[in-house]
Amino acid sequence: MTSHAETTSKSDAFAVLNPFDQSTIGQYSYTSEDEALAALDEAHRCHVARDGWLSKSVRIAILDKLASLIEHRTDDLARCAAREGGKPLKDSVVELRRACEGVKVAAREIAQLHGTEIAMDLNAASAHRFAHTYREPRGVVLAISAFNHPFNLIVHQVVTAVAAGCPVLVKPALSTPMSCLNLVELLYEAGLPRPWCHALLTRHEVTEKLVTDRRTAFLTFIGSADVGWHLRSKLAPGAHCTLEHGGVAPVIVDETADIDACIPGLTRGGFYHAGQVCVSVQRIYVHRNVVEPFLEKLTASAKRLSVGDPLDPTTDVGPLISPREVERVDAWVREALTDGHTGRLIHGGRKLSATTYEPTVLLNPADDARISKEEVFGPVVSVYAYDDLDEAIARANAPDVFFQASIFTRDLDVALYAARRLHGMAVMVNDHTAFRVDWMPFGGHRQSGLGVGGIGHAMKEMTLERMVVFHSHRL
Incomplete structure (x- = not known):
């Protein structure tokens, strides 16, 4: 047309x-x-x-x-x-x-x-x-x-x-x-x-x-x-x-969560449209007891994503909206891995072309890195190990944003506790932060x-x- x-x-x-x-x-x-x-x-x-x-x-x-x-x-x-x-x-x-x-x-x-x-x-x-x-x-x-x-x-x-x-x-x-x-x-x-x-x-x-x-x-x-x-x-x-x-959408995965069940949704929620979604999964706080198997499965899932021409029916992840955005995302990733920051690159972290960026998984970037506190609007998901649920909630709530959040758990008490305390106008239980149907209320608070x-x-x-x-x- x-x-x-x-x-x-x-x-x-x-x-x-x-x-x-x-x-x-x-x-x-x-x-x-x-x-x-x-x-x-x-x-x-x-x-x-x-x-x-x-x-x-x-x-x-x-x-x-x-x-x-x-x-x-x-x-x-x-x-x-x-x-x-x-x-x-x-x-x-x-x-x-x-x-x-x-x-x-x-x-x-x-x-x-x-x-x-x-x-x-x-x-x-x-x-x-x-x-x-x-x-x-x-x-x-x-x-x-x-x-x-x-x-x-x-x-x-x-x-x-x-x-x-x-x-x-x-x-x-x-x-x-x-x-x-x-x-x-x-x-x-x-x-x-x-x-x-x-x-x-x-x-x-x-x-x-x-x-x-x-x-x-x-x-x-x-x-x-x-x-x-x-x-x-x-x-x-x-x-x-x-x-x-926008938001800096946080997810908490507690040690009782069904890891196999949560990986497809978190992959989709984090890398759909190259992460260019206001409620895209960006920060995942995973209990230290399960962080290694979680990382292994999330990385394997990210590796299976096909990046390329959006008109190709096999493409899972297309370009960012402009080459300038590719450069910005790459700079944020580089910052999280250098300049005295503690992040580790698990997968990705590179420009595939002037317009595309590889789906990227980081581990434990510093809380004060831009990748942790600002909306990345790119195909980057950061994983953070935690020991205590209140610690995870406090870190998840640190940025002055308030949109959608998630908790993955098999423990009803944990689900209710986290849902009431996470900063989100909507909190998803055992679902990713980007879930939405068009008749539900949808909006942010604070920034x-x-x-x-x-x-x-x-x-x-x-x-x-x-x-x-x-x-x-x-x-």
Whole structure:
């Protein structure tokens, strides 16, 4: 699929590169400030004109049609996502199927956008009254997205806004705009009026003008913490936001854990999409009594992963999004192994090409190494031996992040103890940190973010709960 926004003639343009071979796969014009502000004005007018709001039944019909369109074009859309984002094709197909299911979830969740009766007549002051709440759209949603799931993230940010009845402007990562443009075109094809959704390929300074504009009622941001918190500080008074940043996802494997059972999930959770996932398994704290067999099995599993062209159906791990990221990850690994740090290289630790990095397993890097305290966003998993569960929990909780965490154990008391103490908005028991289904609440705390994602939860964030109180002596 191609988009109307593609260009080969304008000088104010940028290229989209295949992250594996760095070939140019598209060229697009930046959206100008005038164009962006005109789109915001058009979206704002859609919200102000209440009589023109999209009814729930219309929204459901649009999303039902959208799901059907995605389902019938999954192969083409997945190939586009793999080409621009570098996720292996087989995983991009799964992403598209998940996106299709997410659209269906959003359509179902529209029925849950309702209020409740508020009890009255509980005292003399509330006598002869009847009250209820209802939900209505907040206003224009500005969605700023990331590169790592170029289609499904847009579903989570744009389709939720449409389902909530909000006009939406979406600014995708400029390294992966094609999937976003495809989704917006599919929304139009499904019946969404064009003024209700605009894809904007803006530079940073224009994006910030949209954030600060009082007509922006809600910001949904997925990306780095530095940028997210900065943009939040620029929002107009009264605007709301959700921020989804990253984590340094910790896992604890206690001495009772079934090692054979946990290895496949931890391999998947750590190396899926070359580790470029906000809840990717990054730090694994393993009881010293079982660390050797654990390392042996994890290393053997990592060695079996095929690294290469994302369009090759046999590829398990594709490229990082840019050669610069490969250099950064390599520098972090080198730092963990040198400069007085204590880490040992168990497997990997090398660039396979300018764009790919070998799945890497480290043992006991220092807690103050960047690989231990910052989000690596690369195919590197570090294993740390521990002796005491409280020690493992304290080390797992040391970074100022709070997203998802895991505990592997056969001991119910250990599971409950760790689940209550690990810093995670969600703690998985006997599952990896990257587990997610799209209807569950999903989000970070502290440096990891603000607010709650997940299809239905995001829709509620994008709506206001208002109340009506009737007073009548006949009640």
